[in-house]
Amino acid sequence: MKKLLEHYLKNLTETLRRGDAREESYYKHLDELVRQCAEIQEIKNVDVTILPKKTEAGNPDFRVWDGKNHITGYIEAKDPSVTNLDYIEGTEQLERYLATFPNVILTNFYEFRLYRDGQRIAQVMIGRPVIAKRLQTAPPLENVDRFKELFDLFFSFSLPKVKTxxxxxxxxxxxxxxxxxxxxxxxxxxxxxxxxxxxxxxxxxxxxxxxxxxxxxxxxxxxxxxxxxxxxxxxxxxxxxxxxxxxxxxxxxxxxxxxxxxxxxxxxxxxxxxxxxxxxxxxxxxxxxxxxxxxxxxxxxxxxxxxxxxxxxxxxxxxxxxxxxxxxxxxxxxxxxxxx
Structure with missing residues (x-):
């Protein structure tokens, strides 16, 4: 997991250095990270659908599912320049997502917050985006174990059976x-x-x-x-x-x-x-x-x-x-x- 995250942070920094990167420019790195996390944790049949959107309405940016029927959850990504995820939590957009979907991750590609049934249950920062931006170098990796725990929780979700x-x-x-x-x-x-x-x-x-x-x-x-x-x-x-x-x-x-x-x-x-x-x-x-x-x-x-x-x-x-x-x-x- 450590090597995977170091590689991920390096890729983010290389994209940042281009100077013209938009939020969508980083999607491929997160897509790869999610798939490889699943592989490391021996979770089979994990597919990631990227859903770029033209407006703040619509679905979250990523759907994680088995490619057939079972949906694990959703990921909403913000540009790495968005460092205040507390503010994003209070936006109408995220409130809609959290009210609708029971298993959601919010991220700016460096910090990850996991929500279950609208409540934040885990968060972790794996690197400091300010270091990448100011020094143009990959930030030191942090909190590997906590990151793994967060994604363990995310992947473990399944809908409870509805009986009434x-x-x-x-x-x-x-x-x-x-x-x-x-x-x-x-x-x-x-x-x-x-x-x-x-x-x-x-x-x-x-x-x-x-x-x-x-x-x-x-x-x-x-x-x-x-x-x-x-x-x-x-x-x-x-x-x-x-x-x-x-x-x-x-x-x-x-x-x-x-x-x-x-x-x-x-x-x-x-x-x-x-x-x-x-x-x-x-x-x-x-x-x-x-x-x-x-x-x-x-x-x-x-x-x-x-x-x-x-x-x-x-x-x-x-x-x-x-x-x-x-x-x-x-x-x-x-x-x-x-x-x-």
Whole structure:
């Protein structure tokens, strides 16, 4: 581990010396570090997806996962010149990430802070960026053991099994809000982008077949809910492993518009930012005890339409005001109607 970190600090310094380095210039070094840390710790099937973003919205910069279904966590990186991570902790951007994702690292490439369920549980500085900047040389390596412990904690994370409708609704609601506000709304605003064109196509289809007076803001909401609720409905039909890519197989052939949505999400090339958060929602559902949750509704006399009853539970958590209005302008009830 010591040699790996010394090599990492040397690479950071070489990039810094170029004089024109941006935050993204350092991504390759962190990518390599994470992969090699996993290898040293004999953790198999670790993949790192880098997600450069144009704005402060969207997903964190890195997703660490197994390349298939299991998501370990996320890493948000800041330029090495950002030495006050206390300030970053208080920004709306990081607060959104910590409220949505349970296993997150914040770093400026020299200092690493690990958050679990929104709380900082570990931090370590492996070198002083001020030395690299002023002396143009790699800083002395510090705190090797603490760095290893932090990444041990990061890699050891796995989602707890969700066993109640209420807890599932909470986990789905916070990710659906993120999907609506930080992904769909952002992609819709990117005029000319591939993601914009794809989503505008669905917006027009929803207006034509579901709600003729739909606005783009309302569409972002209804589309986010439709994705989450469609995933939930698909999960109730699935046995064994469940993922974004498998979801399409469990959407009934009779629900044309929903199959179109999931053909795009599961089988086609959706915007990467959309894939990332939908993968996260799908993993929550993968570890959920769907049979136990459905049985809960049967036990309380709501077994006739458990999907509808779960929608009520979800909506009360996702946006209580929407639940009060209950108009089709504000909820995907037409889609829920299709599902059931």
């Amino acid at each position: 409708a209420r807890s599932l609704a909470i986990e789905l609601a916070k990710r659906t809000r993120f999907l609506r506000d930080e992904v769909i709304s952002v992609e819709m605003a990117e005029n000319g982008s591939k993601g914009h064109k794809q989503l505008i196509g669905f917006f027009e289809a929803f207006k034509k077949y579901l709600i003729s007076t739909l606005t783009q803001k309302q569409f972002a909401d209804i589309y986010a809910q439709t994705i989450t609720y469609g995933l939930f409905a698909a999960r109730t039909r699935a046995n064994g492993e469940f993922s974004r890519r498998l979801a399409f197989d469990y959407i009934p052939h009779t629900i044309g518009i929903l199959r179109d949505v999931f053909r795009f999400i599961s089988l086609e090339e959706a915007p990467k930012s959309l894939e990332i958060i939908v993968d996260d929602i799908a993993e929550i559902l993968n570890v959920a005890d769907a049979n136990k949750i459905l049985h809960e509704y049967h036990r309380t006399g709501k077994g006739r339409d458990p999907i509808i009853h779960f929608y009520e539970t979800f909506l009360a958590t996702y946006d209580p005001e929407i639940r009060e209005r209950r108009g089709v302008y504000y909820t995907p009830e037409p889609v829920v109607g299709y599902i059931v």
